[in-house]
Amino acid sequence: MSVAARARSGADGLRSALERGLHRLHDRVVFLLQIGLGVVVAWFTARLALGHPQPFFAPVTAILCLGLTYGQRLRRIVEVTVGVAIGVLVGDVTILLLGSGGLQMASVVVAAMAIAIVISSGQLVVIQAGVQSVFIVAFAATTSTGVGRWLDALVGGLVALLIGAVVPTSPVARPRAEAARTVRAVARTLESVAETLRTGDVDLAREALDEARALENRLTDLRTAAAEGVAVVRQSPLLRRHRPQAVAASALVVPLDRCVRNLRVLARRAGVAVRRDETVPPRYVDLVAELARAADDLARVLDEHALPSAGRVVLARVAGLSARAEPSAGLSAEMVRGQVRSIVVDLLVVAGLDDDEALQLVPESHLP
Structure with missing residues (x-):
């Protein structure tokens, strides 16, 4: 193949990749809008209903639950919500009782994932429990909020569940x-x-x-x-x-x-x-x-x-x-x-x- 032909083929490939990317964005605009709505509703619900000034885990849970696909969406929302709630709750309790550190982190991951395994066979539940417990110990190590973050996670999950069940724009x-x-x-x-x-x-x-x-x-x-x-x-x-x-x-x-x-x-x-x-x-x-x-x-x-x-x-x-x-x-x-x-x-x-x-x-x- 000549240099000109290779260049033309490469340009066509890049153009095709860009078109597919823009097409994916077009198909996911509805998801992005739903996630934006979930973030806003979860944040203000946790602030106004629970009185939490920085309800970080409410919008985070909403984002994780809603995702960018419809496949098994309601099941995913339930599994992520349960997993996040377990991880946040176990992390918060560990910080309250033992403080934070490397050993505490290892303990909280094992404990959170073990509880998740007992409660559910879903992999998302177990993974989210471990990830969120690490996050709590590593980046949110403070005893001032108690178990409030657990409630924030539940709010985020409930908001995502409502959006997922009631207002999905038809992908039919x-x-x-x-x-x-x-x-x-x-x-x-x-x-x-x-x-x-x-x-x-x-x-x-x-x-x-x-x-x-x-x-x-x-x-x-x-x-x-x-x-x-x-x-x-x-x-x-x-x-x-x-x-x-x-x-x-x-x-x-x-x-x-x-x-x-x-x-x-x-x-x-x-x-x-x-x-x-x-x-x-x-x-x-x-x-x-x-x-x-x-x-x-x-x-x-x-x-x-x-x-x-x-x-x-x-x-x-x-x-x-x-x-x-x-x-x-x-x-x-x-x-x-x-x-x-x-x-x-x-x-x-x-x-x-x-x-x-x-x-x-x-x-x-x-x-x-």
Whole structure:
């Protein structure tokens, strides 16, 4: 690869990383606002209701409880609250009775984590109990506040529990949006593969394979969004009616994972064909390009929240075209056609069919 090509590839990588980072920030704005609300409410509740001038552990507990994901959120809130409360209480009692120091710190960690193990099997409970007890002894070593910090921790946890149960902004739409982004990225990679086969450009073949491999990041975002969507509709009484929608969006993960795997094989084989100067019939190249257009159409359907079935027409057409084999086609060419047929099946499942129905829409191969 030339220096210019490497520089261009590096710039594209940085731009892609920045776009993913900004996308993550966009997806987490709601969480940040909820955490900010939790900090304010916990701080002023502890100050006004308990009369504590510096209720440090109330907002800290709220932050730890709310976190940045919806998955198992209410359970996490309960476990963190219990763990923080145990650690703070044991730390405060140790300071009151024994003072602070290295031996006291070791004793308080062992005691807090032992109590947490007895009370709960959750790892978060045990870890938070140990961490918070260390924090109390190391950085808050004073007997003037008594067990007030324990009450602050409980306030923070209760505030987080209220926010987590009552006011989560719906993440139900996000899995479908992530699925649409993934399908659109699949379409772009298919376009790159088609262009690779048309031009015989080895550098372009390498870039197309890199694009296909980078789709794993999209899948990770989709899996996270799907898990959060299902979790929040189960946990929040305000969103239970959205459960079928969340479950349907979660079902897109498996076929898209298969689609991306097949796409990587397609991109790799196209690269092999280019490097070995193997002929791929123009009709097979057109088939890849047509599949790219079908994927882009499906992504649009998902983005517009239309019924996924609206994206089947073009895919069914590609499926029909893929059945015709060329007598002179070599191994790489037939592998390209075979992967197109596999990807069509995967995208038909994304469009709402089950596996058997999708397979039935892909005719048996035949020679003209």
